[in-house]
Amino acid sequence: MIFMKERTLLKLYELMYRSRFMEETITRLWNDGHIYGEMHLGIGEEAIIAGVLSHLIPGDAIATDHRGTPPFVMRGVDLEALLLEILGHPKGLCLGMGGHMHLFSQELLLTSSGIVGSSGPSAVGFALAAKYRKTNNIAVAFFGEGSMNQGMLLESLNLAAAMSLPVLFVCKDNNWAITTQSSEVTGGVLLDRVRGFGIEAREIDGSDVTTVWQAVETAIPRMRKSTKSPYFIQANCTHNEGHFLGDPLLRFHRAPRKEFGAVTGPLMKSVLQYKGGRIDKRIRSVTKVLSLIAKSRMQLSDSKDPLLRFEKDNRDLEDQFTQIKSSIQSETNLLVERIMGIIQEEGVL
Amino acid sequence: MIFMKERTLLKLYELMYRSRFMEETITRLWNDGHIYGEMHLGIGEEAIIAGVLSHLIPGDAIATDHRGTPPFVMRGVDLEALLLEILGHPKGLCLGMGGHMHLFSQELLLTSSGIVGSSGPSAVGFALAAKYRKTNNIAVAFFGEGSMNQGMLLESLNLAAAMSLPVLFVCKDNNWAITTQSSEVTGGVLLDRVRGFGIEAREIDGSDVTTVWQAVETAIPRMRKSTKSPYFIQANCTHNEGHFLGDPLLRFHRAPRKEFGAVTGPLMKSVLQYKGGRIDKRIRSVTKVLSLIAKSRMQLSDSKDPLLRFEKDNRDLEDQFTQIKSSIQSETNLLVERIMGIIQEEGVL
Amino acid sequence: MRTMEFAEAIESALKQAMSENPDIFLLGEDLHTLRVNLLAQFGKERVQSTPISESAFLGAGVSAAMAGLRPIVEIMLVDFIGVAADALLNHAAKVHAFSGGKWSVPLVVRASCGGGYGDGGQHEQSLWGWLAHIPGINVVVPSNPADAGNLLLSAIEADHPVIYLEHKLLADYWLDYMGTGGRENVTFDIPEAGAKGEVPNKWQPLPIGEAKILREGSDLTMISLGVSVHRCIEAAAILTNEDISTEIIDLRWVSPLDTSCIINSVSKTHRVIVVDEDYLRFGLSGEIAAIVAEEINSKFQFGRVCTDFTIPFNRNLEDNILPNVNRILDVARAFTYE
Amino acid sequence: MRTMEFAEAIESALKQAMSENPDIFLLGEDLHTLRVNLLAQFGKERVQSTPISESAFLGAGVSAAMAGLRPIVEIMLVDFIGVAADALLNHAAKVHAFSGGKWSVPLVVRASCGGGYGDGGQHEQSLWGWLAHIPGINVVVPSNPADAGNLLLSAIEADHPVIYLEHKLLADYWLDYMGTGGRENVTFDIPEAGAKGEVPNKWQPLPIGEAKILREGSDLTMISLGVSVHRCIEAAAILTNEDISTEIIDLRWVSPLDTSCIINSVSKTHRVIVVDEDYLRFGLSGEIAAIVAEEINSKFQFGRVCTDFTIPFNRNLEDNILPNVNRILDVARAFTYE
């Protein structure tokens, strides 16, 4: 096992739990109808984000994807401003203009975007700026494995390699892209692909924060040196809320009777429709869909939960963990109270 | 050495020479001011094109890049229509609407495009159609090595692999993209990159038509089978007219006095300008530019010319070659005469 | 006649078309779930799921159409078309012209569009005027179930590229995915007549470029499409009480525009408000002004209610940036009526 | 005052700007040759050559600008912007809005544009109206050397994204590369006053969105930009002989449009012709009609001379698709003059 200072372990736990509790809070607010539109959480990715962010220094930039909340929380954005933003409040971080997919902090060089793959070019540009200014800063791109088929991300791998830029590409691999299993639409092996661009790459267990921490600890110092270069980390994870809150696949497992009836009616009608494909093909299609729904259940499992795992691996720190948790909880709950106050008072979302 | 039937060798020679002589004719017409705009030739690529096309069957599709003329000639497009099109004449293949970068033949499933990388998606779509229709046809994409950094081409590698489509990707590698040496802006090794997408890939000498012929002979049958898959060939070549007719880099070597003066004046002025970068950087920049110009000279060499090479390798066929040449020459010359007649008569280009 | 919801109508028309023509197939992300019923009926060759590679698969759709098939390529949200714009701009739109009219591209690009449900500025754009700027492409935007089905057939049967946009406030599954997520405590201003309505027993293609007069009037012409036509209907009802008689044109086709329908109406009313959820400038509303100005030989009053800014996430701000009834009324009331 | 050619002016202004502000750097394909003089003066950190990866390096330009630098990202020909449109549509244009106005993107996108030299429909587009449709981006198109230099400074100094388009008929090196290729036996209709002219000794940014009246007149307003303003000047001279007094506005900025300049002029003339090399529909010409119709309380005659089709390769066809003097005269003469 990797040797890490207790202080570091506690710091990592704190980062992860703060993000987790914030997103659980967001879930509650979303369920209560206080947040409109989609809500993509980073629950399940905390080990990856914390393991990376704990190595960053001031001036490093981070480009996130549609799951921007954890990096924003862990990088130290004012939580009240962040939560207000996610609620769409005019006093939010972005005056309510952005919402959870379009969070921005100039001060901390943090961006996000709802366009798949765009964190690649974005991180490349920040790294370019760092190199141009001859600082030792780096830029991190967070994205999912599904994004690895998006042209601009592939281009940005090459661009970072060809221009020798200090970009840490972090692929959070849950093997799902909405309801597509990425392995079914991805040719070859991602790490080979990345190495084919001349970038050093490594696959790690993204549910284990100490593994992530250690991998990044090795990677980053080289990136900061005067001979810059990009680095790529592929880290597995699971989103146990599925793609977003209210994920239609997961709804099956959570409210099977209601959902199943709504879907299988039209589905069976389609299978039995007079015109169409050969019956074996139809059956194969339905089987495929059903098996997809079945597979989506895996996401619900807690076995890959980075926080549970960390707690289990560090039983000796249990007391401290409990303390961290309760202080974060009460902090966050107070925050929510204050915010709901603001919202109620001003009467607008 | 590969054993090939004499008939095949002569056929290959005929294909190559017909294209060569056509493009030499085009060069003349362009030099005489009968053709407007840019003119990208495939001179130097003939071995690659002929080696691939000689294995195609009716119904196979070809997506070309900005150097579409050789595939159009070799695939058997009506040469009068083709040449009239390149001249922009309303009686041309595309009624004068396209010109050499936008040639289209629906009958022969031949397309071209001036947008770098677009032959990738285009070939994928044709292959998709072939597979959809359960034919044994394939689709070929021709593109340069510079295009290997364009997102849509990278995406199309993955798409072909993931969907198991019979696409033959042919990368014509001259290591130049206009005035950029592609190796300087390309991370890693192209073949690795391609294999990383799960595509079988091979590098060959593109100046030797028998090598190309043999490689494609091995690749294609597997692609036509019911278990479809893409294949990638990287074949080197040289364009001894540079990027296009009137290539500014090559003009240096052809009219050094005139061009050098015109360029070095402002260049030296810039180097000596009061404000700017440190003097060593400036000198390094100029050295870089001069060395680029020097390197561009390599393209002028005949040593990689596929026709000369083929003639040398097949001295025993010299007489037949001479015969083929003279009959193509007289055919083409007659064609040009006829066409110039049409143009003069109708008074319009 | 039967009654259907908007998305149901699209699916029903697709089923009819796919049953009749084996050359039609679908290509796009997540189609095994988004089009699960079609998958169940037609099998996976006809409903193909792709990686997140819009520029490759839209480009592939162009050449598959050139090969004689009738691909319907889905771009989930029209906002994402930016990553694949070249396939439209330089390929789909140009092959017919480049080939001297000899080779056509019978491609349908299907995408969801529009806002009003709190998803932010990268997911709620309309962009129909932007896309229609490119010569060689048509754009169609249905506003109700009957049109949704019939116009889809028009798009499929056209021998040139047609972009078919379905508004997320009308298509229930989109709104469920992107807006409610299965919740019952969030609501949106869904125009009922757009979300559900009578549809023909057999789907029939409508003529390309034909607008529809939803309401006749003599004082004022409102020209709109998609969800906004329903805002116009609401506004027109209010204006009736103010003695303003409103004619409403549902364009249906952004391109080609039904110039004569527009001209006829404005020749009568001399007042026109374009209500267009796409961006204000350099788009549809301007084009309509130009057409009227070119063709009408007398003074007319012109106003427009469009989206003039990046769409905010905040629901209040969003509702005010997108065309709404009050903004329409403001413009209508600012006109002079003799 | 000194005299310069169009491209020389741009380079000269760039030299001035880059000397004064170390945050300015260039990013794009082949810059080591296209910008060789700047490379020689400033070194390779300031003039960076890229692979053919427009979406990545334009996207990178956006964040480099967000990091406080002043990147000038070159897209060789504006026609190629389709492969990188997302970076403009959803990023460059939106960061300022999304961040609640807190984070700006001082990015310049530089590209060549325009036709008239026989390069075909994928290399001769203008697209300025297309790009200007997106809120959050400005577009500028100079028509002469003095403006070319000064407006480049305006673009660089702006704290938001500006697309700077240089017409290939004006910029000699582009025409040499793409049109003549060193030949002396092909000629093009290059407007002399656009290709060469007096320029200030020190470049000065001009106000953003300020048009320029090139010629005063009372019967007819021609509104144009880029090469087409010179076609207008030619047409106006001919119209003088027919007793038609023409006012010519060189917009310079497509976006923001100089609304008051347009309104003032048309209020006087009541006749307006937009001469716009970009595509006819859903673009600049329509926007101008809308602005006039919104603001002017009387009848006006409106006509436009634009590009209404994929640009043909054939030079004759091309010359007739692009705005030309005869087409301008036709429209002007079809107006009624009391």
Ligand SMILES: Cc1ncc(C[n+]2csc(CCOP(=O)(O)OP(=O)(O)O)c2C)c(N)n1
């Ligand atoms: C260019 C583009 N195409 C499609 C989408 C729709 N979309 C949003 S998230 C997503 C899946 C992304 O998968 P992945 O990158 O693995 O991230 P994950 O959601 O699994 O974290 C898709 C297809 C989009 N936002 N942008």
Ligand SMILES: Cc1ncc(C[n+]2csc(CCOP(=O)(O)OP(=O)(O)O)c2C)c(N)n1
């Ligand atoms: C998307 C796009 N970007 C840039 C260009 C300009 N351009 C035309 S050809 C070319 C170089 C292509 O290099 P390569 O693919 O190696 O082909 P080669 O010319 O060497 O045969 C470039 C950059 C273009 N046509 N399209």
Ligand SMILES: [Mg+2]
């Ligand atoms: Mg994923």
Ligand SMILES: [Mg+2]
């Ligand atoms: Mg090359």
